[in-house]
Each structure stands twice: as structure tokens, then as C-alpha cells.
Amino acid sequence: MTKVVIIGIPDEAGLWLADLNAGTVTPLNPTGDLATASSLRKSGGTFVKGVDLAVAVSSAQVALSGHVDG
Structure with missing residues (x-):
């Protein structure tokens, strides 16, 4: 099964x-x-389906370090 x-x-x-x-x-x-x-999205709305974790971080380095910055 492809995961996209x-x-x-x-x-x-x-x-x-x-x-x-x-x-x-x-x-x-x-x-x-x-x-x-x-x-x-243009009016600030969000749509989430089939995702159980999503975090935006400032860089790959932050993500790889295990931190979740604010």
C-alpha cells in the first residue's frame, strides 16, 4: 500500500x-x-484526516534532535 x-x-x-x-x-x-x-486555509481553517501526529518545526535539525519547538 502506498503511503502518501x-x-x-x-x-x-x-x-x-x-x-x-x-x-x-x-x-x-x-x-x-x-x-x-x-x-x-485562506481563512485560517484546517482540515485533518487520517493523520495521528503532525508537528511543524523550524528545521530538520530541530526534528532530528527530538525537540518540538514553539
């Missing part, structure tokens, strides 16, 4: 498609329901 995650973060207009099996992250141009969900 769609990522959007504040101050980043676009969405990203992370393919965990391939180890790749590529820009994604959302269409359909995904485009609708993505448009909610």
Missing part, C-alpha cells in the same frame, strides 16, 4: 504531496474536493 500525505503549512500558499515509500515531496495543484478543502 498531502501537506499544507501556514505562509506556504501551495500544497505538497509527500510519497513516503518513494521518499519524495512534490508540489501539488489541488482539484475537486481537495481544492475546496485547500481554499478553507
Whole structure:
């Protein structure tokens, strides 16, 4: 089973498609329901489905150190 995650973060207009099996992250141009969900981000909304942990950190070094910065 392919494991793929769609990522959007504040101050980043676009969405990203992370393919965990391939180890790749590529820009994604959302269409359909995904485009609708993505448009909610403009007003500060969030949409989470099928993810049990997501943390934005300031750098890979912070993540690799095991810290969750604020």
C-alpha cells in the first residue's frame, strides 16, 4: 500500500504531496474536493484526516534532535 500525505503549512500558499515509500515531496495543484478543502486555509481553517501526529518545526535539525519547538 502506498503511503502518501498531502501537506499544507501556514505562509506556504501551495500544497505538497509527500510519497513516503518513494521518499519524495512534490508540489501539488489541488482539484475537486481537495481544492475546496485547500481554499478553507485562506481563512485560517484546517482540515485533518487520517493523520495521528503532525508537528511543524523550524528545521530538520530541530526534528532530528527530538525537540518540538514553539
